[in-house]
Amino acid sequence: MFFLRVWVSASKQAVSRGVSVESVLTGCTRAASGTATDKEPLRKAKTPQGRFDVPEGKNKDVLEKFPDDVNPATKEKGGPRGPEPTRYGDWERRGRCVDF
Amino acid sequence: MASVRAASRLLSRRTISHVKAISTQYPVVDHEFDAVVVGAGGAGLRAAFGLSEAGFNTACVTKLFPTRSHTVAAQGGINAALGNMEDDDWRWHFYDTVKGSDWLGDQDAIHYMTEQAPAAVVELENFGMPFSRTEDGKIYQRAFGGQSLKYGKGGQAHRCCCVADRTGHSLLHTLYGRSLRYDTSYFVEYFALDLLMEDGQCKGVIALCMEDGSIHRFRAQNTVIATGGYGRTYFSCTSAHTSTGDGNAMVTRAGLPCQDLEFVQFHPTGIYGAGCLITEGCRGEGGILINSEGERFMERYAPNAKDLASRDVVSRSMTIEIREGRGVGPEKDHVYLQLHHLPPQQLATRLPGISETAMIFAGVDVTKEPIPVLPTVHYNMGGIPTNYKGQVIDYTDGKDTVVPGLYACGEAACASVHGANRLGANSLLDLVVFGRACALTIANEHKPGEKLSPLKPSAGEESVANLDKLRFANGSLRTSEIRLNMQKTMQNHAAVFRTGSVLKEGCDKMDDIYQTMEQIKTFDRGIVWNTDLVESLELQNLMLNAVQTINSAEQRKESRGAHAREDFRDRVDEFDYSKPLQGQEKKPFDQHWRKHTLSYVDPKTGKVTLKYRPVIDTSLDEQDCAHVPPAIRSY
Numbered sequence: 001m002f003f004l005r006v007w008v009s010a011s012k013q014a015v016s017r018g019v020s021v022e023s024v025l026t027g028c029t030r031a032a033s034g035t036a037t038d039k040e041p042l043r044k045a046k047t048p049q050g051r052f053d054v055p056e057g058k059n060k061d062v063l064e065k066f067p068d069d070v071n072p073a074t075k076e077k078g079g080p081r082g083p084e085p086t087r088y089g090d091w092e093r094r095g096r097c098v099d100f
Numbered sequence: 101m102a103s104v105r106a107a108s109r110l111l112s113r114r115t116i117s118h119v120k121a122i123s124t125q126y127p128v129v130d131h132e133f134d135a136v137v138v139g140a141g142g143a144g145l146r147a148a149f150g151l152s153e154a155g156f157n158t159a160c161v162t163k164l165f166p167t168r169s170h171t172v173a174a175q176g177g178i179n180a181a182l183g184n185m186e187d188d189d190w191r192w193h194f195y196d197t198v199k200g201s202d203w204l205g206d207q208d209a210i211h212y213m214t215e216q217a218p219a220a221v222v223e224l225e226n227f228g229m230p231f232s233r234t235e236d237g238k239i240y241q242r243a244f245g246g247q248s249l250k251y252g253k254g255g256q257a258h259r260c261c262c263v264a265d266r267t268g269h270s271l272l273h274t275l276y277g278r279s280l281r282y283d284t285s286y287f288v289e290y291f292a293l294d295l296l297m298e299d300g301q302c303k304g305v306i307a308l309c310m311e312d313g314s315i316h317r318f319r320a321q322n323t324v325i326a327t328g329g330y331g332r333t334y335f336s337c338t339s340a341h342t343s344t345g346d347g348n349a350m351v352t353r354a355g356l357p358c359q360d361l362e363f364v365q366f367h368p369t370g371i372y373g374a375g376c377l378i379t380e381g382c383r384g385e386g387g388i389l390i391n392s393e394g395e396r397f398m399e400r401y402a403p404n405a406k407d408l409a410s411r412d413v414v415s416r417s418m419t420i421e422i423r424e425g426r427g428v429g430p431e432k433d434h435v436y437l438q439l440h441h442l443p444p445q446q447l448a449t450r451l452p453g454i455s456e457t458a459m460i461f462a463g464v465d466v467t468k469e470p471i472p473v474l475p476t477v478h479y480n481m482g483g484i485p486t487n488y489k490g491q492v493i494d495y496t497d498g499k500d501t502v503v504p505g506l507y508a509c510g511e512a513a514c515a516s517v518h519g520a521n522r523l524g525a526n527s528l529l530d531l532v533v534f535g536r537a538c539a540l541t542i543a544n545e546h547k548p549g550e551k552l553s554p555l556k557p558s559a560g561e562e563s564v565a566n567l568d569k570l571r572f573a574n575g576s577l578r579t580s581e582i583r584l585n586m587q588k589t590m591q592n593h594a595a596v597f598r599t600g601s602v603l604k605e606g607c608d609k610m611d612d613i614y615q616t617m618e619q620i621k622t623f624d625r626g627i628v629w630n631t632d633l634v635e636s637l638e639l640q641n642l643m644l645n646a647v648q649t650i651n652s653a654e655q656r657k658e659s660r661g662a663h664a665r666e667d668f669r670d671r672v673d674e675f676d677y678s679k680p681l682q683g684q685e686k687k688p689f690d691q692h693w694r695k696h697t698l699s700y701v702d703p704k705t706g707k708v709t710l711k712y713r714p715v716i717d718t719s720l721d722e723q724d725c726a727h728v729p730p731a732i733r734s735y
Contacts, residue, residue, distance in 0.1 A: 080265035092381050
């Protein structure tokens with residue numbers, strides 16, 4: 001409220017100087033009332049594209065998820081994605097062999 | 101309170117005379133618990149919360165945050181004879197494991213592990229571990245190497261239960277989450293220095309808090325060691341930089357033996373530098389190994405199978421090529437795995453993801469350049485000898501004697517379920533079963549809140565003196581240089597290719613390198629988060645493991661499981677099992693090699709003493725599960 005009064009007194013001075021403070025006052029009342037009844041949508045801050053940001057659609061994993069996470073061949077639910085890891089006798093994943 | 105006052109007095113004395121003093125005094129904090137667990141990987145967490153669940157006031161001392169332990173890298177599965185895919189019996193799993201160990205595994209421990217396996221997996225599943233499922237909702241089991249039905253006669257068994265492709269990660273997170281339900285006290289980023297031993301009994305652990313450099317003595321009636329393996333003694337290994345065999349070294353410094361350290365598992369194609377393993381499928385799809393002359397050298401070693409020969413043949417061939425000077429690279433210490441002669445479409449469909457793997461870990465474009473590879477360590481079968489209950493044992497006067505107050509589980513222990521060779525998917529099982537076994541044994545034999553036996557006030561003095569010496573070490577060789585020397589020596593002399601002269605040369609070199617530890621130089625004199633100091637302590641631990649490994653390998657004059665020698669190619673048992681037993685005379689104990697190696701080291705000189713201990717050939721209950729008599733191991 002104090003803030004509003006300061007603005008009001010400032011705007012009175014501004015009016016005497018011929019500056020339009022309508023928008024300022026409406027802004028203050030908007031802030032004071034607390035609800036965001038916007039006439040224009042809030043603009044999203046634009047951040048610069050980072051060096052490591054991957055544009056949408058390029059980040060496709062080589063091993064695709066099965067539909068519903070169920071392997072169609074073996075009917076395994078929640079199993080490893082992609083081809084069967086044990087097909088070469090070891091546990092293969094993206095060309096790497098995992099020891100366990 | 102007295103110790104805090106004393107510490108403050110010491111601190112004030114330090115500030116007065118710090119200019120002249122060479123060794124500084126450290127604040128020492130004493131703790132009292134019912135049980136202390138060193139290490140928070142799969143086995144350590146299972147033991148810690150098993151003990152907390154049983155009501156013991158437990159401390160878990162770990163140098164890494166629990167979910168960062170190396171268990172997280174074990175992406176495969178756990179074996180258990182649940183019988184979800186076909187009829188299965190744990191006795192068939194028992195047979196497979198005994199055979200896989202080349203009859204060096206203790207059959208009572210293997211009986212215990214395989215019998216408890218279904219219950220252990222179901223327990224994990226009840227803790228919330230999201231195993232993959234069949235259509236009926238049962239745990240999905242897949243086939244994995246070395247598992248058969250009906251004692252090897254019924255074809256391939258499906259026993260491996262997994263969680264997508266991150267079983268180890270999931271296991272660790274499940275166990276850690278579960279352990280938070282109980283009031284285990286975690287001491288994270290505390291480096292355990294030594295065991296507090298008095299009159300042959302273990303009374304606790306002394307540890308360095310890395311965060312502020314204070315020394316903590318954990319007094320406990322029961323100490324469980326679960327510190328993992330020691331892959332970092334070799335130049336090329338898949339293990340984390342933190343796999344430094346701290347538990348084995350602590351036990352060695354306490355004057356107790358380590359068992360079967362010469363049995364180290366190698367994989368033929370590990371990426372040079374990174375240590376990640378390249379799947380055998382690369383060779384299965386047509387990839388070839390070439391040396392510096394561009395020759396497909398496997399044609400000479402295995403004319404029929406060529407690159408698809410068994411792992412040990414491929415590893416040995418690669419090592420022989422490197423030894424004979426036909427290695428590639430600036431130091432001629434590895435060979436190439438060539439895949440660019442295969443059509444790129446085929447590579448992408450059959451081995452999806454390999455181009456990214458090769459680019460990330462080897463920095464090569466797999467469609468244009470070959471991948472640098474060499475035989476790589478991935479598991480240590482040996483460790484601290486225990487019985488099937490998880491109690492650490494020593495072998496005196498011809499029998500096993502339990503060391504009171506000390507237990508071990510996981511890769512650090514040697515129960516021995518893996519014997520001379522470990523089967524895949526048995527390692528994660530080993531962690532949970534024996535972690536639980538340690539907790540159960542302690543709960544059976546002790547009560548929470550038991551009075552602690554008295555401990556000398558000067559206990560742990562030597563560890564602090566050693567720490568102080570290392571912190572102000574000012575010799576001529578940096579820690580990294582000594583470590584690299586040790587790793588290269590072990591890779592050249594105690595790797596896959598083992599023969600008398602090579603091992604003997606390696607033993608002498610390791611002896612010299614051990615002596616160079618006196619000339620170690622550290623740079624960081626601080627007390628807060630001194631990684632130079634911790635790496636030097638880890639190097640001391642690695643050294644003890646390395647000398648025991650190479651000396652045990654040099655003495656064992658036979659080939660068994662993962663220990664294969666060119667000059668002694670056969671297994672030497674008490675009978676010749678390739679012929680009928682009738683009419684054969686049993687060889688005396690000191691003339692055959694079906695026995696465990698127990699190695700002791702004098703930490704000051706680095707001299708290794710070896711003793712031998714017989715293999716336990718009887719199962720826990722001969723009526724329920726007959727032991728498997730030794731035979732020739734062929735698949």
